[in-house]
Amino acid sequence: MNTPSLLAQQFELERPRLLAMAYRMLGSLSEAEDAVQESWLRLSGSDAGSIENLGGWLTTVIARVCLNMLRARKSRREESLEASVFEAERGGEGGIDPEQEMELADSVGLALLVVLEQLAPAERLAFVLHDIFAVPFEEIAPIVERSPAATRQLASRARRRVRGKAHMRDANLTANREVVDAFLSATRTGNFEALLTVLDPEVVFRLDSPVVHADVPNEIHGATALAGLIVKRGQVAQACRVVLVNGSVGIVIAPYGRLFGVLDFTIKEGKITGITGITDPAHLSQLHLALLDD
The missing domain is CATH 3.10.450.50 (Nuclear Transport Factor 2; Chain: A,)
Structure with a gap:
């Protein structure tokens, strides 16, 4: 039987993976940490004893939280460089260290984060979960409310947009x-x-x-x-x-x-x-x- 203390320990073991997933899906460290915290709240309020695969359960939860956050965005970020510099000088948004966020962006791939922003929420989710974290399409499909075949098409479409293969034939x-x-x-x-x-x-x-x-x-x-x-x-x-x-x-x-x-x-x-x-x-x-x- 899972005690609150044991459940918290198990969640902390999963936290780095969940944060990595959320950051790639959201492109913001502060939002990713919010998503991870929301996942913990949902876990702590659930019947943890009935969860057979905690890792898989948390993957589904973090994905759904991120998908809702992506869909809730009313517009693309229109943040100026001056605003970013100002945020860095005052210590970062929500207590986030700007140097830590820049290092994280570099480690993930700054260009990849920018390109991912072009994708529709469901495309981004399918691409990140499958192509980066190797989650099977059968597990992603219920999250995006599509069949496994349609989910595979989502990831394929996202992959073509991200990689730009159609443009690589330019001789120059x-x-x-x-x-x-x-x-x-x-x-x-x-x-x-x-x-x-x-x-x-x-x-x-x-x-x-x-x-x-x-x-x-x-x-x-x-x-x-x-x-x-x-x-x-x-x-x-x-x-x-x-x-x-x-x-x-x-x-x-x-x-x-x-x-x-x-x-x-x-x-x-x-x-x-x-x-x-x-x-x-x-x-x-x-x-x-x-x-x-x-």
Whole structure:
């Protein structure tokens, strides 16, 4: 017979796995911890003695809690980088350590978290549970209220969107990725000269943003001016990852795995001739983002 003390011990053994699942399904450490706490409340209020497989029971509960939370979201996160920095300076949301959350996002895959945000709740759930945690479709199906075959299709559709396989046939993809990788590396190290080697002398940067930024003009002309601004704002690069943007190589800016903006590149003969920085939430929602194979 499970005593309250024994039940709490058993739950604590399951907590790391539940938190890992919830974080990938929700993309927010504070929300993931809320979901785990809700799972504990449901367990402590249940007839624990009738539970034959505690791990499986908790997987179902955490999945349903996360699915409800995903469905309850009225809109995509539209959180600015400045707000993220402010949150970090004051110690993080809900007592969450921002450095801990950034480390967690990196360990999971910051780009993966951003791409998962594009999926419908049931697609995200099916993909995370099956492809990442190897939960059988027969166990996922009742959670998403579909047949196992339909659940398999959900995960398959999500997988195609996440991996972007249809776009990998572009003959210029490898060459363009090398250019963008070099750009991001130079940005992260603040290497002015290296930036000049990948930027066309007449490069044009345009900012697509609903907000006017005093320190970032809406348009910049010339490699020298752009490289100077990039070096000045280089700390942003730590939250950047290379992804496919509408089938072309681009960069997402995603502090803590939360999409803030996208850099869309025009590349000709190995040089970057144009960069469009997109931070307008309406435009970001229209982009198709996918992972690039390593």
